[in-house]
Amino acid sequence: SKAISLAVIPGDGIGPEVIAEAVKVLQAATAQEPVEFNLREYRLGAEHWLATGETLPDETLDQLRSHDAILFGAIGAAPGDTRIPSGLIERELLLKLRFSLDHFINLRPAKLLAGVQSPLANPGAIDFLVVREGTEGPYVGNGGALRVGTPHEIATEVSVNTGYGVERVVRDAFRRAQQRRRKLTLVHKHNVLVHAGHLWRRTVEAVAREYPEVAVDYLHIDAATIFMVTDPSRFDVIVTDNLFGDIITDLAAAVTGGIGLAASGNINMEGTAPSMFEPVHGSAPDIAGQQKADPTAAILSVALLLEHLGLSDAAARVEQAVEKDVAGRGTAVRSTAETGDAIASLLAVR
């Protein structure tokens, strides 16, 4: 049986709780497969930084590179915790991983599962995929400030976009659209962000010629948020930049029942470094350690991980088990582990 080396970064807050269930489901889903997962846990995050002063040392990053994939929980301290400079862990751990490991595809499916309550009165059949660029845009950390703290302060943020970077994510989005309902929507704001916007548009137009069966449309980010609440079933594949993708995927999670269900993959499609799978939600310090967190988003991230590793059958089984479990949840309150157990047992008895 094939050995797969998996790094596990549980992180902070509810991270360890949801990751415990994700691992449980991973084991249950692959018990009959000719693979063996070797897990290695890495302690990283806000707690680790408080204890050691380390965010992501080069040595740890190198070790992470040696794995086949990474399963990531959630990181970040409580909003009121002034011991940790705001955003430090996010940037020096999470974003550093995405950038260093060249996770240029940030894949975020949005599907309204049967039995899940949408905040929308008439949600319709929601089932789309956001392909968010993961290594460029306003996330590059390019910018600065002058005369800080004076009335003459000036602070800049530079969005950097490249032909190379945009083309690879646009190609990926077309490939995925071709295998789905063949509709691709570019979301940007090209009437204002002219240079970046035109690069995105030209790239989509050029690649579209190779995919004559894929219908292409365009929405400004502001208009896209409107459709997300008035007609979300219009979307199949959305391709967009790092910041617009961040915004639209949280909104997409909300209309499909909340970030307790939203999975994501930070994927290096070229295979030059391990990809990383994580729930879209944060560390939710307010409910940490209380077995209150919903592990479903982490479990659906395992499905994306399995799919990425070529274990499509196991991935499909995890998705089906989640759909079955979700459909029957009703209003009963369950602990994090009870939800994990319920999904794992659906995988065992098949």
Next chain:
Amino acid sequence: SKAISLAVIPGDGIGPEVIAEAVKVLQAATAQEPVEFNLREYRLGAEHWLATGETLPDETLDQLRSHDAILFGAIGAAPGDTRIPSGLIERELLLKLRFSLDHFINLRPAKLLAGVQSPLANPGAIDFLVVREGTEGPYVGNGGALRVGTPHEIATEVSVNTGYGVERVVRDAFRRAQQRRRKLTLVHKHNVLVHAGHLWRRTVEAVAREYPEVAVDYLHIDAATIFMVTDPSRFDVIVTDNLFGDIITDLAAAVTGGIGLAASGNINMEGTAPSMFEPVHGSAPDIAGQQKADPTAAILSVALLLEHLGLSDAAARVEQAVEKDVAGRGTAVRSTAETGDAIASLLAVR
């Protein structure tokens, strides 16, 4: 009676139709007031550009400066019209007006009126105000591109934020919050956009000390979109930058019944140039000239205009007339003029 000089820019598409009703209501609302509106119409927009090649000549801009205020319809060609470079009219007319006339407060109220259907299943009582910065951020047009059209292309967009610019909008938002339910939410993404984000945060913290009665909170833009669909009644005043404000106000319009109802003011609070009032919606070329457009957003923009001119009673009457009309609309289809007439007649018979 006092003479008020008003520039009217009907623009393209449905702009002229909704502006005709807005002017009708303006006249009806002020018939008993000791004021006289002198209107001067300016032909500007995509149609005008096609006919003359002009967007906003310096001479026209100078003439516009001489008015007490500007009423603006909507501009922009049909999305498929390739004769007009995309975004040209938006940038060289609309944004040029906002920037040249120093419209640093982009004021956008969001209120769910009785009788209006929200796309949310449980919208609650939505009534908040977005104070969007109007002259900085990613809208400044600072950026460029290198090696365009090659695989080595690089395109940048620079968000420029100043202490001066952020402080004046934050102060304005606190003043408005003090007069409302005393809650102010800063929306940004300071964990990623560090320099701009910290300028905004520090400014809010500093000004907050002068408003001890105003409760302040903070949301990342992604989280703000979630609350906009799960708990919009939590908001009172939102203060945010130009781009996040663009996004969140379209979403806010959607959850309060659509951009057919969303009004806005581009306000120069220092009075160094005329302020400009416009519906949030665009020119909707697909329904132009058919009397299908809802003029309510333009009419509510007239209420903001009246308030800005110090005619608070007339402003309140327009709002009340709109609320009354909207509450009784039911499902009957009315023409643009019928809706304008209905609201104007409610103002006449009081």
